[in-house]
Amino acid sequence: MNVLVLGANGQLGWELQRTSPGSIGLTAIDYPEVDLLDYDSIHKCINSAQPDILINAAAYTAVDKAEQDEGTADRLNHGAVRQISEICSSKGIHLVHISTDFIFNGMNHKPYQPQDTPDPISVYGATKLKGEQAVRKVLGPNATIIRTAWLYSAHGINFVKSMLTLMDTKPELNIIDEQVGTPTWANGLAHAIWGTIEKKVTGTHHFTDAGAASWYDFAIAIQEEALGLNLIQNEIPINPIPASQYPTPARRPFYSILDKTSLWNALDIKPIHWRKQLRSMLRELT
Numbered sequence: 573m574n575v576l577v578l579g580a581n582g583q584l585g586w587e588l589q590r591t592s593p594g595s596i597g598l599t600a601i602d603y604p605e606v607d608l609l610d611y612d613s614i615h616k617c618i619n620s621a622q623p624d625i626l627i628n629a630a631a632y633t634a635v636d637k638a639e640q641d642e643g644t645a646d647r648l649n650h651g652a653v654r655q656i657s658e659i660c661s662s663k664g665i666h667l668v669h670i671s672t673d674f675i676f677n678g679m680n681h682k683p684y685q686p687q688d689t690p691d692p693i694s695v696y697g698a699t700k701l702k703g704e705q706a707v708r709k710v711l712g713p714n715a716t717i718i719r720t721a722w723l724y725s726a727h728g729i730n731f732v733k734s735m736l737t738l739m740d741t742k743p744e745l746n747i748i749d750e751q752v753g754t755p756t757w758a759n760g761l762a763h764a765i766w767g768t769i770e771k772k773v774t775g776t777h778h779f780t781d782a783g784a785a786s787w788y789d790f791a792i793a794i795q796e797e798a799l800g801l802n803l804i805q806n807e808i809p810i811n812p813i814p815a816s817q818y819p820t821p822a823r824r825p826f827y828s829i830l831d832k833t834s835l836w837n838a839l840d841i842k843p844i845h846w847r848k849q850l851r852s853m854l855r856e857l858t
């Protein structure tokens with residue numbers, strides 16, 4: 573079985589490569605070998621890899637920048653995804669596409685189900701939703717769409733690595749305590765994606781680690797775990813603040829816990845709490 577991963581140099585693309593089962597033939601590609609803003613480039617890349625399965629881990633993920641750059645975000649998160657879906661449809665390739673909790677408005681008080689009504693409140697969320705809709709329109713229920721949230725890994729730029737740098741250089745930190753989600757180690761998501769391929773799981777599902785946290789909770793946990801592992805030397809004050817004290821170009825959902833039951837059941841997954849996963853990732857940095 574040949575699998576093509578797009579977005580190979582991203583956090584998830586990197587984790588997909590190091591968790592890939594030995595039995596598959598893996599081609600992992602990123603910009604500039606493929607430019608998803610260029611239809612011919614997408615076509616050539618898929619033609620040359622001849623995959624049975626395509627995992628699209630590439631995306632325009634700069635949430636704030638997208639507010640000023642809607643055209644590019646839409647071309648990457650929607651236009652390119654429609655083109656990938658059409659090529660997959662014509663060649664009989666199974667598509668696994670990754671989406672986001674940001675397709676929801678965050679006004680829920682209970683975990684979002686896969687079938688809950690989307691209502692994105694940012695350009696990034698809206699373009700990712702249009703991408704999902706294109707996959708469903710072109711490939712129907714045969715494709716696999718997995719929404720995830722708050723990803724981090726030892727590779728790439730993310731909240732955990734930014735916090736470690738700030739904790740070593742700033743006298744104190746102010747972190748938003750109002751937005752609640754689930755920090756998710758991209759490694760666990762990669763394992764789940766390989767699981768969906770092995771068990772032929774299709775449709776729209778959610779995957780994050782288990783549990784919930786605010787960004788403030790997450791920062792506190794990063795500090796505690798990093799001190800224990802000697803990744804940082806000094807404990808600094810971390811202060812909870814409302815979102816209004818840290819304005820960003822893009823609005824973010826206040827609550828974006830995803831209900832993972834359908835995928836956990838389909839894959840027979842034993843959920844792992846986000847804090848345990850955080851510890852595993854931080855150990856990789858020691």
Ligand SMILES: NC(=O)c1ccc[n+]([C@@H]2O[C@H](COP(=O)([O-])OP(=O)(O)OC[C@H]3O[C@@H](n4cnc5c(N)ncnc54)[C@H](OP(=O)(O)O)[C@@H]3O)[C@@H](O)[C@H]2O)c1
Nearest residue numbers: 579581582583584603607608630631633672720721722723
């Ligand atoms: N990060 C999160 O917190 C989060 C949360 C929820 C959902 N997700 C979704 O999860 C998936 C993986 O996210 P991630 O954090 O692994 O993303 P990431 O680290 O930003 O990686 C995205 C990859 O896409 C590539 N890419 C961008 N523009 C491209 C182009 N024109 N042609 C080809 N490749 C291009 C990037 O390459 P360059 O580096 O060269 O630009 C990068 O390697 C995405 O679908 C994302 O929307 C992420």
